[in-house]
Amino acid sequence: MALTSTFAKKLSTGLTIRVRSSRAGEPARVSSKARRLSLGAALCLMGISMQTMPLNAATNTDHLKLYLHSKLISEKQYKCALYVVHTESRWNVNAINGTHHGLFQMNNKRVKYMNGYQQIDMWHRYIQHRYHGKACVAMSHLKMKGWQ
Structure with a gap:
Protein backbone atom coordinates (compact mmCIF):
# COMPACT_ATOMS: atom_id res chain seq x y z
CA MET A 1 0.00 0.00 0.00
CA ALA A 2 1.49 3.32 -1.03
CA LEU A 3 1.10 6.05 1.55
CA THR A 4 0.10 9.47 0.30
CA SER A 5 2.14 12.34 1.67
CA THR A 6 -0.80 13.88 3.58
CA PHE A 7 -1.74 10.52 5.11
CA ALA A 8 1.87 9.86 6.09
CA LYS A 9 2.17 13.35 7.62
CA LYS A 10 -1.03 12.91 9.63
CA LEU A 11 0.05 9.47 10.72
CA SER A 12 3.48 10.58 11.86
CA THR A 13 2.05 13.61 13.66
CA GLY A 14 -0.50 11.49 15.49
CA LEU A 15 2.07 8.90 16.49
CA THR A 16 4.54 11.57 17.60
CA ILE A 17 1.95 13.26 19.84
CA ARG A 18 1.02 9.92 21.41
CA VAL A 19 4.62 8.96 22.06
CA ARG A 20 5.56 12.37 23.52
CA SER A 21 2.56 12.50 25.83
CA SER A 22 3.01 8.91 26.97
CA ARG A 23 6.70 9.52 27.75
CA ALA A 24 5.83 12.66 29.71
CA GLY A 25 3.11 10.82 31.62
CA GLU A 26 0.42 13.15 30.34
CA PRO A 27 -2.84 12.02 28.81
CA ALA A 28 -2.76 12.21 25.04
CA ARG A 29 -4.50 15.21 23.56
CA VAL A 30 -5.19 13.67 20.23
CA SER A 31 -8.27 13.95 18.12
CA SER A 32 -10.35 10.87 17.43
CA LYS A 33 -9.29 11.07 13.79
CA ALA A 34 -5.60 10.83 14.77
CA ARG A 35 -6.38 7.88 17.03
CA ARG A 36 -8.15 6.12 14.17
CA LEU A 37 -5.20 6.81 11.86
CA SER A 38 -2.66 5.45 14.33
CA LEU A 39 -4.82 2.41 15.03
CA GLY A 40 -5.23 1.79 11.31
CA ALA A 41 -1.50 2.09 10.74
CA ALA A 42 -0.78 -0.32 13.58
CA LEU A 43 -3.24 -2.84 12.15
CA CYS A 44 -1.71 -2.48 8.68
CA LEU A 45 1.79 -3.03 10.03
CA MET A 46 0.60 -6.03 11.99
CA GLY A 47 -1.06 -7.47 8.89
CA ILE A 48 2.07 -6.99 6.82
CA SER A 49 4.28 -8.64 9.43
CA MET A 50 1.87 -11.58 9.73
CA GLN A 51 2.05 -12.17 5.98
CA THR A 52 5.83 -12.43 5.97
CA MET A 53 6.10 -14.92 8.86
CA PRO A 54 5.91 -18.62 8.02
CA LEU A 55 3.09 -19.97 10.16
CA ASN A 56 3.63 -23.69 9.61
CA ALA A 57 7.28 -24.08 8.78
CA ALA A 58 7.55 -27.61 10.16
CA THR A 59 5.24 -30.29 8.86
Missing part, protein backbone atom coordinates in the same frame (compact mmCIF):
# COMPACT_ATOMS: atom_id res chain seq x y z
CA ASN A 60 4.51 -33.67 10.38
CA THR A 61 6.90 -35.20 7.85
CA ASP A 62 9.68 -32.90 9.08
CA HIS A 63 9.07 -34.08 12.64
CA LEU A 64 9.17 -37.71 11.53
CA LYS A 65 12.45 -37.11 9.67
CA LEU A 66 13.99 -35.55 12.77
CA TYR A 67 12.82 -38.48 14.87
CA LEU A 68 14.27 -40.94 12.35
CA HIS A 69 17.56 -39.04 12.40
CA SER A 70 17.63 -39.28 16.20
CA LYS A 71 17.42 -43.07 15.85
CA LEU A 72 20.11 -43.27 13.15
CA ILE A 73 22.93 -40.98 14.18
CA SER A 74 25.14 -41.68 11.15
CA GLU A 75 24.39 -39.35 8.25
CA LYS A 76 25.02 -42.14 5.75
CA GLN A 77 22.60 -44.52 7.48
CA TYR A 78 20.03 -41.72 7.79
CA LYS A 79 20.18 -41.00 4.05
CA CYS A 80 19.70 -44.68 3.30
CA ALA A 81 16.68 -44.78 5.62
CA LEU A 82 15.25 -41.70 3.88
CA TYR A 83 15.57 -43.50 0.56
CA VAL A 84 13.79 -46.58 1.94
CA VAL A 85 10.87 -44.69 3.45
CA HIS A 86 10.47 -42.45 0.41
CA THR A 87 10.49 -45.45 -1.92
CA GLU A 88 8.11 -47.47 0.22
CA SER A 89 5.46 -44.92 1.20
CA ARG A 90 6.42 -41.36 0.22
CA TRP A 91 6.14 -40.55 3.98
CA ASN A 92 2.49 -41.63 4.10
CA VAL A 93 1.92 -43.17 7.53
CA ASN A 94 -1.29 -44.84 6.28
CA ALA A 95 0.19 -46.35 3.10
CA ILE A 96 -1.05 -49.85 2.29
CA ASN A 97 0.27 -52.30 -0.30
CA GLY A 98 -1.48 -55.64 0.08
CA THR A 99 -0.58 -56.94 3.54
CA HIS A 100 2.18 -54.34 4.03
CA HIS A 101 1.42 -51.17 5.98
CA GLY A 102 2.91 -47.87 7.05
CA LEU A 103 6.00 -45.83 6.34
CA PHE A 104 8.32 -48.78 5.77
CA GLN A 105 5.67 -51.17 4.37
CA MET A 106 6.09 -53.73 7.12
CA ASN A 107 4.17 -57.01 6.93
CA ASN A 108 2.48 -56.64 10.28
CA LYS A 109 -1.16 -55.72 10.92
CA ARG A 110 -0.25 -53.82 14.10
CA VAL A 111 1.54 -51.20 11.99
CA LYS A 112 -1.82 -50.12 10.59
CA TYR A 113 -2.80 -48.83 14.05
CA MET A 114 0.52 -47.14 14.91
CA ASN A 115 1.48 -43.51 14.50
CA GLY A 116 4.59 -42.54 12.51
CA TYR A 117 6.88 -42.47 15.55
CA GLN A 118 5.86 -45.96 16.61
CA GLN A 119 6.39 -47.19 13.05
CA ILE A 120 9.92 -45.74 13.04
CA ASP A 121 10.62 -47.43 16.38
CA MET A 122 9.36 -50.76 15.08
CA TRP A 123 11.39 -50.48 11.86
CA HIS A 124 14.48 -49.53 13.85
CA ARG A 125 14.10 -52.67 15.99
CA TYR A 126 13.59 -54.69 12.81
CA ILE A 127 16.77 -53.43 11.11
CA GLN A 128 18.70 -53.97 14.35
CA HIS A 129 17.68 -57.63 14.22
CA ARG A 130 17.66 -58.27 10.47
CA TYR A 131 20.41 -55.99 9.11
CA HIS A 132 22.61 -55.47 12.20
CA GLY A 133 21.36 -51.88 12.51
CA LYS A 134 22.46 -50.86 9.02
CA ALA A 135 19.81 -48.96 7.05
CA CYS A 136 22.10 -49.02 4.00
CA VAL A 137 22.01 -52.84 3.99
CA ALA A 138 18.19 -52.60 4.07
CA MET A 139 18.33 -50.16 1.15
CA SER A 140 20.60 -52.41 -0.90
CA HIS A 141 18.29 -55.36 -0.17
CA LEU A 142 15.35 -53.27 -1.41
CA LYS A 143 17.23 -52.42 -4.62
CA MET A 144 18.48 -55.97 -5.13
CA LYS A 145 14.95 -57.38 -4.94
CA GLY A 146 13.71 -54.73 -7.35
CA TRP A 147 11.05 -53.48 -4.91
CA GLN A 148 11.73 -49.87 -5.72
Whole structure:
Protein backbone atom coordinates (compact mmCIF):
# COMPACT_ATOMS: atom_id res chain seq x y z
CA MET A 1 0.00 0.00 0.00
CA ALA A 2 1.49 3.32 -1.03
CA LEU A 3 1.10 6.05 1.55
CA THR A 4 0.10 9.47 0.30
CA SER A 5 2.14 12.34 1.67
CA THR A 6 -0.80 13.88 3.58
CA PHE A 7 -1.74 10.52 5.11
CA ALA A 8 1.87 9.86 6.09
CA LYS A 9 2.17 13.35 7.62
CA LYS A 10 -1.03 12.91 9.63
CA LEU A 11 0.05 9.47 10.72
CA SER A 12 3.48 10.58 11.86
CA THR A 13 2.05 13.61 13.66
CA GLY A 14 -0.50 11.49 15.49
CA LEU A 15 2.07 8.90 16.49
CA THR A 16 4.54 11.57 17.60
CA ILE A 17 1.95 13.26 19.84
CA ARG A 18 1.02 9.92 21.41
CA VAL A 19 4.62 8.96 22.06
CA ARG A 20 5.56 12.37 23.52
CA SER A 21 2.56 12.50 25.83
CA SER A 22 3.01 8.91 26.97
CA ARG A 23 6.70 9.52 27.75
CA ALA A 24 5.83 12.66 29.71
CA GLY A 25 3.11 10.82 31.62
CA GLU A 26 0.42 13.15 30.34
CA PRO A 27 -2.84 12.02 28.81
CA ALA A 28 -2.76 12.21 25.04
CA ARG A 29 -4.50 15.21 23.56
CA VAL A 30 -5.19 13.67 20.23
CA SER A 31 -8.27 13.95 18.12
CA SER A 32 -10.35 10.87 17.43
CA LYS A 33 -9.29 11.07 13.79
CA ALA A 34 -5.60 10.83 14.77
CA ARG A 35 -6.38 7.88 17.03
CA ARG A 36 -8.15 6.12 14.17
CA LEU A 37 -5.20 6.81 11.86
CA SER A 38 -2.66 5.45 14.33
CA LEU A 39 -4.82 2.41 15.03
CA GLY A 40 -5.23 1.79 11.31
CA ALA A 41 -1.50 2.09 10.74
CA ALA A 42 -0.78 -0.32 13.58
CA LEU A 43 -3.24 -2.84 12.15
CA CYS A 44 -1.71 -2.48 8.68
CA LEU A 45 1.79 -3.03 10.03
CA MET A 46 0.60 -6.03 11.99
CA GLY A 47 -1.06 -7.47 8.89
CA ILE A 48 2.07 -6.99 6.82
CA SER A 49 4.28 -8.64 9.43
CA MET A 50 1.87 -11.58 9.73
CA GLN A 51 2.05 -12.17 5.98
CA THR A 52 5.83 -12.43 5.97
CA MET A 53 6.10 -14.92 8.86
CA PRO A 54 5.91 -18.62 8.02
CA LEU A 55 3.09 -19.97 10.16
CA ASN A 56 3.63 -23.69 9.61
CA ALA A 57 7.28 -24.08 8.78
CA ALA A 58 7.55 -27.61 10.16
CA THR A 59 5.24 -30.29 8.86
CA ASN A 60 4.51 -33.67 10.38
CA THR A 61 6.90 -35.20 7.85
CA ASP A 62 9.68 -32.90 9.08
CA HIS A 63 9.07 -34.08 12.64
CA LEU A 64 9.17 -37.71 11.53
CA LYS A 65 12.45 -37.11 9.67
CA LEU A 66 13.99 -35.55 12.77
CA TYR A 67 12.82 -38.48 14.87
CA LEU A 68 14.27 -40.94 12.35
CA HIS A 69 17.56 -39.04 12.40
CA SER A 70 17.63 -39.28 16.20
CA LYS A 71 17.42 -43.07 15.85
CA LEU A 72 20.11 -43.27 13.15
CA ILE A 73 22.93 -40.98 14.18
CA SER A 74 25.14 -41.68 11.15
CA GLU A 75 24.39 -39.35 8.25
CA LYS A 76 25.02 -42.14 5.75
CA GLN A 77 22.60 -44.52 7.48
CA TYR A 78 20.03 -41.72 7.79
CA LYS A 79 20.18 -41.00 4.05
CA CYS A 80 19.70 -44.68 3.30
CA ALA A 81 16.68 -44.78 5.62
CA LEU A 82 15.25 -41.70 3.88
CA TYR A 83 15.57 -43.50 0.56
CA VAL A 84 13.79 -46.58 1.94
CA VAL A 85 10.87 -44.69 3.45
CA HIS A 86 10.47 -42.45 0.41
CA THR A 87 10.49 -45.45 -1.92
CA GLU A 88 8.11 -47.47 0.22
CA SER A 89 5.46 -44.92 1.20
CA ARG A 90 6.42 -41.36 0.22
CA TRP A 91 6.14 -40.55 3.98
CA ASN A 92 2.49 -41.63 4.10
CA VAL A 93 1.92 -43.17 7.53
CA ASN A 94 -1.29 -44.84 6.28
CA ALA A 95 0.19 -46.35 3.10
CA ILE A 96 -1.05 -49.85 2.29
CA ASN A 97 0.27 -52.30 -0.30
CA GLY A 98 -1.48 -55.64 0.08
CA THR A 99 -0.58 -56.94 3.54
CA HIS A 100 2.18 -54.34 4.03
CA HIS A 101 1.42 -51.17 5.98
CA GLY A 102 2.91 -47.87 7.05
CA LEU A 103 6.00 -45.83 6.34
CA PHE A 104 8.32 -48.78 5.77
CA GLN A 105 5.67 -51.17 4.37
CA MET A 106 6.09 -53.73 7.12
CA ASN A 107 4.17 -57.01 6.93
CA ASN A 108 2.48 -56.64 10.28
CA LYS A 109 -1.16 -55.72 10.92
CA ARG A 110 -0.25 -53.82 14.10
CA VAL A 111 1.54 -51.20 11.99
CA LYS A 112 -1.82 -50.12 10.59
CA TYR A 113 -2.80 -48.83 14.05
CA MET A 114 0.52 -47.14 14.91
CA ASN A 115 1.48 -43.51 14.50
CA GLY A 116 4.59 -42.54 12.51
CA TYR A 117 6.88 -42.47 15.55
CA GLN A 118 5.86 -45.96 16.61
CA GLN A 119 6.39 -47.19 13.05
CA ILE A 120 9.92 -45.74 13.04
CA ASP A 121 10.62 -47.43 16.38
CA MET A 122 9.36 -50.76 15.08
CA TRP A 123 11.39 -50.48 11.86
CA HIS A 124 14.48 -49.53 13.85
CA ARG A 125 14.10 -52.67 15.99
CA TYR A 126 13.59 -54.69 12.81
CA ILE A 127 16.77 -53.43 11.11
CA GLN A 128 18.70 -53.97 14.35
CA HIS A 129 17.68 -57.63 14.22
CA ARG A 130 17.66 -58.27 10.47
CA TYR A 131 20.41 -55.99 9.11
CA HIS A 132 22.61 -55.47 12.20
CA GLY A 133 21.36 -51.88 12.51
CA LYS A 134 22.46 -50.86 9.02
CA ALA A 135 19.81 -48.96 7.05
CA CYS A 136 22.10 -49.02 4.00
CA VAL A 137 22.01 -52.84 3.99
CA ALA A 138 18.19 -52.60 4.07
CA MET A 139 18.33 -50.16 1.15
CA SER A 140 20.60 -52.41 -0.90
CA HIS A 141 18.29 -55.36 -0.17
CA LEU A 142 15.35 -53.27 -1.41
CA LYS A 143 17.23 -52.42 -4.62
CA MET A 144 18.48 -55.97 -5.13
CA LYS A 145 14.95 -57.38 -4.94
CA GLY A 146 13.71 -54.73 -7.35
CA TRP A 147 11.05 -53.48 -4.91
CA GLN A 148 11.73 -49.87 -5.72
